[in-house]
Amino acid sequence: MKGRPGFRLIILILLLLAGLAPGGVWAGEFSLARFNDRLADAGIDYRGFLDLRGGWRVREPVDERHTSLGEARLQLDIDYDLGWVVGKFKGDLFADAVERSSGGTIREAYLLGSPLDFADLKVGRQVLTWGTGDLLFINDLFPKDWKSFFTGRENEYLKAPAEAARLSLFFDVVNIDLVYMPRFNPSEYINGQRLSYWSPLSGDTVGRDHGLRDHGRNSWFSEDEVAVRLFRNFSGLEAAFYFYDGYWKTPEGMKADGRVYFPRLRSFGFSLRRDLFGGLANLEAGWYDSRDDRDGDDPMVRNSEWRFLVGFEHELGDDFTGSLQYYLEVIQDYDDYRDSLPPGMEKRDEYRHLLTLRLTRLLLRQNLILSLFAYYSPSDNDAYLRPQISYKLTDNWLIFAGGNLFYGAEDYTFFGQFESNSNLYGGLRYNF
Amino acid sequence: MKIGRVCACFVLLILFAGFVSAESVAAGQLSADEIVDKANIAAYYAGDDGRATVKMTITDNQGRKRYREFNILRKDDGPDGGEQKFYVYFKRPSDVKGMVFMVHKHPGKDDDRWLYLPALDLVKRIAASDKRTSFVGSDFYYEDVSGRGVDEDEHKLLKSDDKFYLIECRPKDPGSVEFSRYQVWIDKQSFMPVKAEYYDKENTLYRRVEALEIKDVQGFPTVLRSRVENLAAGGKTVSEFSRIKYDIGLKDDIFTERYLRRPPRQARR
Numbered sequence: 001m002k003g004r005p006g007f008r009l010i011i012l013i014l015l016l017l018a019g020l021a022p023g024g025v026w027a028g029e030f031s032l033a034r035f036n037d038r039l040a041d042a043g044i045d046y047r048g049f050l051d052l053r054g055g056w057r058v059r060e061p062v063d064e065r066h067t068s069l070g071e072a073r074l075q076l077d078i079d080y081d082l083g084w085v086v087g088k089f090k091g092d093l094f095a096d097a098v099e100r101s102s103g104g105t106i107r108e109a110y111l112l113g114s115p116l117d118f119a120d121l122k123v124g125r126q127v128l129t130w131g132t133g134d135l136l137f138i139n140d141l142f143p144k145d146w147k148s149f150f151t152g153r154e155n156e157y158l159k160a161p162a163e164a165a166r167l168s169l170f171f172d173v174v175n176i177d178l179v180y181m182p183r184f185n186p187s188e189y190i191n192g193q194r195l196s197y198w199s200p201l202s203g204d205t206v207g208r209d210h211g212l213r214d215h216g217r218n219s220w221f222s223e224d225e226v227a228v229r230l231f232r233n234f235s236g237l238e239a240a241f242y243f244y245d246g247y248w249k250t251p252e253g254m255k256a257d258g259r260v261y262f263p264r265l266r267s268f269g270f271s272l273r274r275d276l277f278g279g280l281a282n283l284e285a286g287w288y289d290s291r292d293d294r295d296g297d298d299p300m301v302r303n304s305e306w307r308f309l310v311g312f313e314h315e316l317g318d319d320f321t322g323s324l325q326y327y328l329e330v331i332q333d334y335d336d337y338r339d340s341l342p343p344g345m346e347k348r349d350e351y352r353h354l355l356t357l358r359l360t361r362l363l364l365r366q367n368l369i370l371s372l373f374a375y376y377s378p379s380d381n382d383a384y385l386r387p388q389i390s391y392k393l394t395d396n397w398l399i400f401a402g403g404n405l406f407y408g409a410e411d412y413t414f415f416g417q418f419e420s421n422s423n424l425y426g427g428l429r430y431n432f
Numbered sequence: 433m434k435i436g437r438v439c440a441c442f443v444l445l446i447l448f449a450g451f452v453s454a455e456s457v458a459a460g461q462l463s464a465d466e467i468v469d470k471a472n473i474a475a476y477y478a479g480d481d482g483r484a485t486v487k488m489t490i491t492d493n494q495g496r497k498r499y500r501e502f503n504i505l506r507k508d509d510g511p512d513g514g515e516q517k518f519y520v521y522f523k524r525p526s527d528v529k530g531m532v533f534m535v536h537k538h539p540g541k542d543d544d545r546w547l548y549l550p551a552l553d554l555v556k557r558i559a560a561s562d563k564r565t566s567f568v569g570s571d572f573y574y575e576d577v578s579g580r581g582v583d584e585d586e587h588k589l590l591k592s593d594d595k596f597y598l599i600e601c602r603p604k605d606p607g608s609v610e611f612s613r614y615q616v617w618i619d620k621q622s623f624m625p626v627k628a629e630y631y632d633k634e635n636t637l638y639r640r641v642e643a644l645e646i647k648d649v650q651g652f653p654t655v656l657r658s659r660v661e662n663l664a665a666g667g668k669t670v671s672e673f674s675r676i677k678y679d680i681g682l683k684d685d686i687f688t689e690r691y692l693r694r695p696p697r698q699a700r701r
Contacts (some may be wrong), residue, residue: 040701047526079530081697112694120694129553156551170690233689236536238543238557238608273557275542319563365492365667366569395498395525431527 014326043081053427055152059420062196063207068423069151070097085113120168127159132271132282136327138307139242139269139286145188152425174232181225184217187249198417214251214263237274252302263292263301279314296333299340304332327354346412352381367392382408382416402427456555464587467597474623477512478652490570493666509684511563517687521699548692571660622653638664650678
């Protein structure tokens, strides 16, 4: 469904559903409770929300609209428990005023069961997460949606779903997660649609008129991905080893035709997490083996890298939490990278240092939440701030506002390139 | 609302069951410490495991109400008074439906706590330092439940009539808490704590926790309704417990990451 009539239709459906929702005009508490009980007896659980939000750029856009976000979204999340297996469906209907589109997306649709006493199997479209970083990912190479993250959609949209089979095996010595994705699931990367970015080829910030086009990897079973985790909890110390074999999730390579592609990637890593000094500490590391540029001398493909992360979280007061992370990216074979770079192209630093700070304060009986997440890179000299305020008017209604603010001394650094995308957003949500 | 703080529920509430053994009734002259130990076991260690559905009604100082509903599973590791594991599955409000909060309680040191966020498939570890903060926006504190170790206070027997022991508790480390002292009424028959009153640093009564209804469930005196009143700021929270069962044979592995990601039927229904 594309275009304006569709948009109006969706709005109409959303309004109708809002009226039908619990506490709405038509449904009495009691009949709805009885209806829900009957569903629960049949093994069916549901929840969902209606969400309206808008966002605006606070700086002059580069080849983009002033509006960064404008959408209505209805989500329905249904669980069906058949005893031997649980079925899940979670889908969104949306109407998007920025990309002038409307339609539906399926976020999750899977079956989950235990074929053996010590094994769980989850098959279908699902959201996958592991690793210890807070909004920093080393060994979590599952798809992300950076567009949603940078424009102010709810946090859950940072994780993009993947079509996968996940087999989890539980033993006394170690637990094993095996994830097979028969077709590559790339991240929703910044490609000029909605958000502008730095184009190394043009040597300039560009937007929707210079949208990146990629050579997709769409072949079932040949362009596939495998992710493995071994993990165990040693009385409070959580340890894990990770392996991934697939492709860079964002297009880190370019072909001669000027189109980008997803080079091959393998990664190995580990993480540790435990309580420490009354707070929580975590450590994670990974080695990215960029298999299409093993020697690091191909300027069109990202080099192999080491990545490290340490974090600490602690209470700062009642209902007030703070956390800090230090993250390091090291480019392998840096000399080869530097020597092979075409003249005129901006060069990355060998070491990219990044600090993050999270502050979360709950007020008014935890109904008012003030939070700030900040990224700051002393080596790139850029930063990204994510302030947010939200208030629960009732158990169902939530209002919120926030920002995605980018700063950079240079136009070509990771966060600096997004400076013109800096935006403020706000909206409301009805949960049912 | 913050689920991280959840535990509190157990407080007086949840598996606030007691036990009436012949020994405890027969006890002649008990010291204050012995009474508190018995009350701790009566309130938190009924059976070897158990489950309950909890409905909380939170009323603020302007009379506005909010509701919470969750299922709790509990399993004891080893002797009464020792290690325990809790599993809390949220059902209401709808924005937290499906979230799971898990605690491995270690008396005498910090608990291990996790929160599972299904929308992100995220197993989040939570720092354990906050003890006297609100559980899910209610008037119950984390510590009302599982947090406060019996060794953290000095106990004094103030009074003993034919029904109750009245114990006064004073914190050994006054800087770590907002109260200067509190008094607990403990039922002589069952050793169930039935009421606690907290005094602030100016010695003004500001908080009261009460068991409103206690009933025998499978031989364990069990709180069916409890209330916390905030006498200083106004507002109260009433918790109702239903579908309570003890000794249901919960497997140990329910309290692991496996079942955080895959809530068992006992927790969901």
